[in-house]
Structure formats: structure tokens, C-alpha cells
Amino acid sequence: MTIRKNVKISLSGNHPPIMGNLDDRTRQLIEKFLKERFHDALVSDPQVQDELLRWLDEGEYSQASIAVKRQDLKRFRIAAQKNPETLGRMDHRLEDILASKRNAVALGAQKSAKARMINHEFLKGLQMRVQSGDVTETEFEAYLVFIGTLMTGIRPSEWPDCKIERSLFIAEEGQAYPVVIVKTAKTKDHQEERVRHLILEGFKDTQIDLIEDCIGIGRRRNTSSKFGTLSRSFRKLAYSTTDTATHAEALEALDMASARKIYTVEARRAKRTKKEVAAALGHTTIINIRSYDLGNLADGRQITLPLARARQAEVEAVRDTLKEFTANNYKTVRRDLHEDLLDNPVVVN
Numbered sequence: 001m002t003i004r005k006n007v008k009i010s011l012s013g014n015h016p017p018i019m020g021n022l023d024d025r026t027r028q029l030i031e032k033f034l035k036e037r038f039h040d041a042l043v044s045d046p047q048v049q050d051e052l053l054r055w056l057d058e059g060e061y062s063q064a065s066i067a068v069k070r071q072d073l074k075r076f077r078i079a080a081q082k083n084p085e086t087l088g089r090m091d092h093r094l095e096d097i098l099a100s101k102r103n104a105v106a107l108g109a110q111k112s113a114k115a116r117m118i119n120h121e122f123l124k125g126l127q128m129r130v131q132s133g134d135v136t137e138t139e140f141e142a143y144l145v146f147i148g149t150l151m152t153g154i155r156p157s158e159w160p161d162c163k164i165e166r167s168l169f170i171a172e173e174g175q176a177y178p179v180v181i182v183k184t185a186k187t188k189d190h191q192e193e194r195v196r197h198l199i200l201e202g203f204k205d206t207q208i209d210l211i212e213d214c215i216g217i218g219r220r221r222n223t224s225s226k227f228g229t230l231s232r233s234f235r236k237l238a239y240s241t242t243d244t245a246t247h248a249e250a251l252e253a254l255d256m257a258s259a260r261k262i263y264t265v266e267a268r269r270a271k272r273t274k275k276e277v278a279a280a281l282g283h284t285t286i287i288n289i290r291s292y293d294l295g296n297l298a299d300g301r302q303i304t305l306p307l308a309r310a311r312q313a314e315v316e317a318v319r320d321t322l323k324e325f326t327a328n329n330y331k332t333v334r335r336d337l338h339e340d341l342l343d344n345p346v347v348v349n
Helices: 024-037 039-044 046-058 066-082 084-100 108-117 120-131 137-152 156-161 205-220 224-241 248-252 256-269 274-281 312-316 321-343
Strands: 163-170 175-183 195-199
Touching (some): 039 084, 046 066, 046 084, 066 084, 084 108, 108 248, 108 256, 120 137, 137 156, 137 205, 137 256, 156 175, 156 205, 156 224, 163 195, 163 205, 195 274, 224 248, 256 274
Antiparallel strands (some): 163 175
16 A cells, blocks of 8 residues: 655644544554554654654653663664664664663763774774875874774873783793783772783784884873873874764764773674673773773674783683672572571471
């Protein structure tokens, strides 16, 4: 059944309610008519989709819990991915809404936008610009540090104290690898100084050379203001090679630390565990990984660069604090229950 002419529908303004004032049969016929004649056309309309997204985002359509509503958003996102021709434009917006609704994750939508922007095509555009020679020295150094951080997850402040061993024997693996030894920056006052070992398995010699260049740049620019200059220069470079209309929010927030976040996203896309990623980043627990890995993890890797990994001994030292908390509470409940039974024995008749 086809519609013989275009029908203009106003989606703005207030419309008097009607459905509640109809008998069941009339209401059913109207619903049947709308479904048969207008359902597909309306759902495919961008204006209707924007209104649907606002409706889902506000969450007033149901009294269900936040967790259930997040599942609703995930179902809609899956539907958008399965129907790209009709619902595809909703995909990224649904991803942003989901990111913004994750508890205690600041700037979730912004981080998600950066994870979408920084992919193979983004890096290819930067590479072509750098190879053309039409960049300043600071822009070139910024490009190198950004790529080095994408491959290793090293903090900007950690680069000056890094050291590369071209062949270091890793006892628990019984094999030697090229390794970056990193003095971890964020060590609490009461903790001993920590170092971590990032194994450069699968790295080409040129990529290891690039990491050595990053260490040299870090030592020359060993102040926050000088690293800030790198961030500004890299942002300027990215603006010149990227679609600013599509990626305005991501470009505005782009800095050297963004590469560390994308390292996390790519490592999670590569199916590395949260403990493996946390160890590589220099974290002692997995608790912060959830605020780092905002991005679509289901689509697989978006960047072809190799990723450094932590040695197994350091992975095993990372704590899963939520799991420990749950286990300890379980033990406490069992102990309290056991003591209660001793004080108040159950009498079986």
C-alpha cells in the first residue's frame, strides 16, 4: 500500500490529546492506519529520529530503573547498527547518550567523540601532512609524541624518565623482548616509587626508534607549559586535516593525553582484560579503566599501530577492587550468619 502524495506533518507546537477520548475500536483502527501508512516513513525521518532521541535521553517514558533504561538505549543502538540506511544516523548520538549516563564518568560524550574521530583515516591524514613537510618543528614533535603515546599509553609527564631496552629477558615469559621501562608518575606519597615494563612485542625497529625520539622530546620539554605547547600545536595540525564540522567537539578537547585514552580504547578493542590495560597504564586497580575506555568496543580495532603490553607479573599485581569488596562482604555476611546461628541455634522439630 503506497501513499499517493506527500503529507506534511507539523511536529512542533501543542496538539490536543485525542486517543484517550476514543472507544477501543476507533483507537485500534487509527493505530492500524498509522502503522500501515506512516510508520516506516516517520521512523526514517531525521526530525522524528531527533525527537525519539530526546525522548529516550529524558527517560520519562517509563518508571523503570536507570539500568533498564540504559539497556533500552543499547537495544536502540543495536537496531541502528543493523539498519544503517534508515536508523544509522542515530548510532553516534545513542553512543554519546550512553556515555553520558555512565555513573561518575566526566565528559563521557566528549571522550566517546574522540574515540570515534581518532582512527586509521585520521592518522593517515596527519601522516600525509607531516610527510609533505608543511609543518613546524613543534607540530612535528607533537605528532611523534601523539603516535608514541597511542602505541604505549605513557603519560606526557612520564616520557622524560623512560628508558628503552632493546632486548630484556622477561623471566615469567622465558623470553627477551624490546621493552620500555617507565617510572610511573602517579605514585602516592606513602608508596614506594614504581616502575612498569611495557613490552614492545611486534614493533618494527622504526616504531621503537620513534619511541626513543619521544623520550628525547620529553626530556627537552620537561615542563607542563612546554607539553601544553605540544598539545596546542597538535590540535592545530589536526584541525587542518580533519572534518571540523563532523568532529568539532572532539577537536576542541584534543590534547596529548587524548592519545593515552585511545590507547585504552584500542587495547580493549583488542580484547585485552581490564587488568592488562590497567597495568600498562600504571594503575594499581581497574577502577579507572571504565572512564578511559569510552568508545565503541564492539567494532574491533580502528588503528593499525601495535600496542605495548604490560609484563604478566605486573598484570597480576593489579587489584580488582570491586571483586575484592564483594568477596569480603560475602565473607563478612557468612561469618555474621555463622555467629548468629551459634547464638541462636535452629531447633528442628
